[in-house]
Amino acid sequence: MSLKPPKNPCNVVDLSISDDEGNNEDERFHIQIQQQSMPSSWTESRSFWRAGAYDPISTPSPSFHEELERARVHPKFLHTNATSHKWAFGAIAELLDNAVDEICHGATFVKVDRIYNTRDNSPALLFQDNGGGMDPDCMRQCMSLGYSSKRTDTTIGQYGNGFKTSTMRLGADAIVFSRKICGSRATQSIGLLSYTFLRRTGQDDIIVPLVDFEINDNRAQPIIYSSQDDWSNNLKTILEWSPFSSTEELMLQFEDIRPHGTKVIVYNLWLNDDGDFELDFDDDEEDIRLRDENSYERLSKSHTAMVKSHISYCLRYSLRAYASVLYLKKFAKFQIILRGKPIQQLSIAEELKFPKVITYKPHLGMASKEVLVETTIGFVREAPGIRVHGFNIYHKNRLIMPFFQLLTGGSGTGSVKGNGVVGVLEANFIEPAHDKQDFERTALFIRLEMRLKQMIYDYWKSHCHLIGYLPGGSLIHGNFQQGLPVEQPDVGLAANFQTVLSTDQPIIGIAVPRGINSSGTPREVASMDDSGSELVEKICDENIQLYLRCEEHREKEAGLKQTIEKLEGELKDARRKCSQLATNIEIQRRQIKQ
Incomplete structure (x- = not known):
């Protein structure tokens, strides 16, 4: 094997079939x-x-x-x-x-x-x-x-x-x-x-x-x-x-x-459907990229430069970007060397502005040891210009779900509530799936999902004024930061990966000026101050609280059932012993009479 290309490299491996027997x-x-x-x-x-x-x-x-x-x-x-x-x-x-x-x-x-x-x-x-x-x-x-x-x-x-x-x-x-x-x-x-x-x-x-x-x-x-x-x-x-x-x-x-x-x-x-290698080694001599990146780049020219600068976009196609956030804690004496150049690790939590640490106590059941999970939450550097939210969930120091989206509104509905809010946590109390790109959909994970969603709403309500918004989603000063320039000086943290990016839909991970859609044409901006939107948000909040209360009651119910089963077992043993004692006493009485 050689690091240098041979004189006549070929693009496709020749898998001619051998007729040798042995x-x-x-x-x-x-x-x-x-x-x-x-x-x-x-x-x-x-x-x-x-x-x-x-x-x-x-x-x-x-x-x-x-x-x-x-x-x-x-x-x-x-x-x-x-x-x-x-x-x-x-x-x-x-x-x-x-x-x-x-x-x-x-x-x-x-x-x-x-x-x-x-x-x-x-x-x-x-x-x-x-x-x-x-x-x-x-x-x-x-x-x-x-x-x-x-x-x-x-x-x-x-x-x-x-x-x-x-x-x-x-x-x-x-x-x-x-x-x-x-x-x-x-x-x-x-x-x-x-x-x-x-x-x-x-x-x-x-x-x-x-x-x-x-x-x-x-x-x-x-x-x-x-x-x-x-x-x-x-x-x-x-x-x-x-x-x-x-x-x-x-x-x-x-x-x-x-x-x-x-x-x-x-x-x-392996090759892709076009007969090219899945992995692209030629686009960047210091990186390994996924060749199918171009099939997802249906972006306007004014947006392409910006979206490519964000780690959440890059990590889906660039191995160097993905490996930079793959491990939560930075290594002291260990390096990942990609194509001859060490990878610089990036801490997502350290890149957030107005960060806040929230302690989460998962309900693990009666027999499990109590654990406390520290969750860091804050705004991405480019907020409010970039529509991104989600949690980066690690397990045993390894990133499992990058920029996991929890809000169902987002840019598709014109909502800005929660946009720019990103969190990081290490969830060792739940088990990852076998491919380590998701978690097993257990009750523990569902409860965590609901709690993280609530964290985003709570953080937005208490911190949104720091980036120029009211809790309802409207701007404090009218046209405050309508848009950002195309070229960004910092590499920011962008939104979760979308399977297909379409130019006729708002693009997650880039800044779209208010009043302009992703194709550059004027559009009407939906106001978040109307009673309908506020009612929906209120119902969502109430549903979260009700769900969490239901889960607590289920936990208590399960505990009570275990207690009842234990007491029933003890009662059964007591009755059995009582029956044995009664039998022994009756036998002794008969022996005395004889």
Whole structure:
């Protein structure tokens, strides 16, 4: 693999089909599997969302050498499992999380870069950290489905699924190199997770070739678990299906890992529907961007420059912007190095003006330990000129929901109440979804959602005069700050991402002068002082209060039911003991009479 482009780079990976046949033995399960050549009519889709649509070849049942029959996991599951990541940056974040979790083992950096596959000149993604690394057992756990030893209060990962879903979401294949020192023993391991290999050879089970070495006197000696033939077959498979065609090339990958660390290379990257790579490495040599950004840029020229300057817009298409706010606390001795340049972390809370800290006490139930959550809320720097609101919700230091919108009014209805109000909190008391881009929709989350909405309304009512508005949403001084100049000196915090931005609708994240719609033509401005709007807001506030009261009553009801069940159980035990005593007394009476 090379950081520099070859002389004749190609834009699309050539996945020509091989007619070679061979045998491969999986070292871990000792299964003999016959490789089959693919029919000439068979084609592979290079688009991620279509990659699972292929007809599996019927393969002969594998022979199990003195092993019990077991359920198998079809390779299609790798693709199905990866579809949990709707967003490519969410997959990259999973791999960054793995490196951040290695800080406790001494990691000081993680590198993310574009390198080249020397076999076909195609781009590949490199992730490399100098953490503790993985020994052979840890490497097998990493490659297994659902295994995770990360169950502490500080580690981000917990499901044992992130590596598989993230790598398979970014590309069809991934190869992992890891070196670890444990006491006086030093090992290095190589593992190949290849969807291409599994599809082309017609496997009906997920096979992951692995080879391990022990380092003695600076020499790598193979670690043999079953037989030399098994180890050699695994190495042969890795050399055939990885970007490296010789053992020497494989061993060279450990040179920059030094004593310990891990390197992940994702190759055969997925394409979009137009046949281009999903990830764009050419638009900015210091960044990685999503290529489909242009399809969402239906903005007027006067708005484009401004909207691109805001972090909430940039983080949806720029990996550098997204990674800058991905972690709540700034690292003291750790860096994310993207394409050779360290990422400067940005604290959203520190960028707010007129900030206020609100303590939130979630209702966790009778048996749970009480927790207090500090929520920082304030106006974005550009308020009131920019229509943005929402909360940035973190979990264990990791951003889960950026600029989560809670108000249903907003610019689409002409309402300005709550606009410019942004909050930040770390919600460790609720569980994130598997893709870590949302939270499980539990009662706890619903209560939090309602409470955050109330915070926005309360903050607006008490602070809106600081940016020139009355609580009802009208301007204090008529045409106060009708609009902002197109070029903004500061990079601000803008609104939540919209799936489609249309020029005939107000654009969230940019300033639209009052009386002018997004296309630049005059329009009537709806007043928020009319009784109808005030009545709606009043009803919304009352609904929030009623909902919170209902939830409190539900909590009390649940507690009372538990108390009743406990008392009923005690009463049942008392009756049983009473019955036993009565029986014993009756038996003793009969014995006395006799």
